[in-house]
Amino acid sequence: AQSVTQLGSHVSVSEGALVLLRCNYSSSVPPYLFWYVQYPNQGLQLLLKYTSAATLVKGINGFEAEFKKSETSFHLTKPSAHMSDAAEYFCAVSESSGSRLTFGEGTQLTVNP
Amino acid sequence: NAGVTQTPKFRVLKTGQSMTLLCAQDMNHEYMYWYRQDPGMGLRLIHYSVGEGTTAKGEVPDGYNVSRLKKQNFLLGLESAAPSQTSVYFCASRAGRGLSNEKLFFGSGTQLSVL
Numbered sequence: 001a002q003s004v005t006q007l008g009s010h011v012s013v014s015e016g017a018l019v020l021l022r023c024n025y026s027s028s029v030p031p032y033l034f035w036y037v038q039y040p041n042q043g044l045q046l047l048l049k050y051t052s053a054a055t056l057v058k059g060i061n062g063f064e065a066e067f068k069k070s071e072t073s074f075h076l077t078k079p080s081a082h083m084s085d086a087a088e089y090f091c092a093v094s095e096s097s098g099s100r101l102t103f104g105e106g107t108q109l110t111v112n113p
Numbered sequence: 114n115a116g117v118t119q120t121p122k123f124r125v126l127k128t129g130q131s132m133t134l135l136c137a138q139d140m141n142h143e144y145m146y147w148y149r150q151d152p153g154m155g156l157r158l159i160h161y162s163v164g165e166g167t168t169a170k171g172e173v174p175d176g177y178n179v180s181r182l183k184k185q186n187f188l189l190g191l192e193s194a195a196p197s198q199t200s201v202y203f204c205a206s207r208a209g210r211g212l213s214n215e216k217l218f219f220g221s222g223t224q225l226s227v228l
Contacts, residue, residue, distance in 0.1 A: 009153060032215055043117070043203055043219030044156075051215060090155060094215070099144060099163050100171070101217060103156040 002027040004091045006104035014112050019063075019078040021107050023091030026072065033074040034092040034101070035065055044090060050074060061085070086111045115139050119204050119220035126194045126227045134189040134223050136204030143209035145187040146171075146217070147179060149200040156203065162187055163209075194227045201225070 007022040025031055032051045036044040048059025055067045061084075065076045074091060091104040117138045126132055136145065143164050148156040148171075158171030162181040176198060178190045187206075191198060202223045208214035 006155075034215070036217075041221070043205075043221050044217070045219070046216050049215060099210070100158060100161065101146075102158070102172075103148075105153055105155040 002093045002095055002102050004093050004102060004104040006091050006107050008107055009105065010108045012110040012112060013081045015083055016080050019081045019085065021076040021089050023074045023104060024072050025074060025093045027093055027095060029095050032094045033067060035076050036090045036092060038088045081111045083111050085109060117204055117206055117218050117220040119223050121223060123224050128195060128227060130194050131192050134202055136187045136220060137185055138206040139185065140206065142206035144207045146205045147189045148203045148205065150203060151200050196227045199225060199227045
């Protein structure tokens with residue numbers, strides 16, 4: 001069975017500060033890992049994905065995530081937060097070539113001026 | 114290109130009423146999914162389909178039925194609505210299997226309230 005845990009349901013940062021959203025996964029086989037973002041009243045959009053190539057993955061809007069097998073983690077970072085980054089972020093896992101994606105509980109990011 | 118379209122966007126039902134949510138995609142995707150989103154619980158998979166004429170249960174299938182009679186459409190039915198089914202429902206699709214087909218495309222959601 002596969003699962004993800006997002007540490008912290010709410011994260012608040014100042015504009016220009018580092019963003020760090022935490023995700024740990026559990027999977028019995030090599031996983032595919034994803035970060036999705038949801039802006040208010042919209043569906044989810046893919047930020048980035050890890051599919052067993054490079055362990056450091058770069059996504060859209062300046063976000064990146066690093067796959068660490070020893071820590072079973074896939075944390076999302078951005079060096080400098082922007083007001084437009086305020087949204088809910090979801091980590092997700094699927095088994096390699098699997099048809100099902102399992103989402104974490106989500107982390108609401110607030111960016112303060 | 115419309116992508117994934119969900120109808121309706123909002124609905125209020127009384128307990129025991131039935132309804133059908135429609136999801137349509139114009140990207141010729143093989144896989145389609147129905148999720149529900151509840152505060153603090155993320156997205157939970159209700160049912161999914163890996164091709165026309167096929168359906169499978171997800172994490173929380175009870176109280177819902179689905180059909181995929183046409184490749185572009187995936188219907189979610191509630192036969193007898195309950196207050197516990199008050200939620201935001203999202204449909205998603207993806208091209209199919211393989212490394213280049215992992216990305217999910219989401220609709221904008223249906224907000225359902227059951228009184």
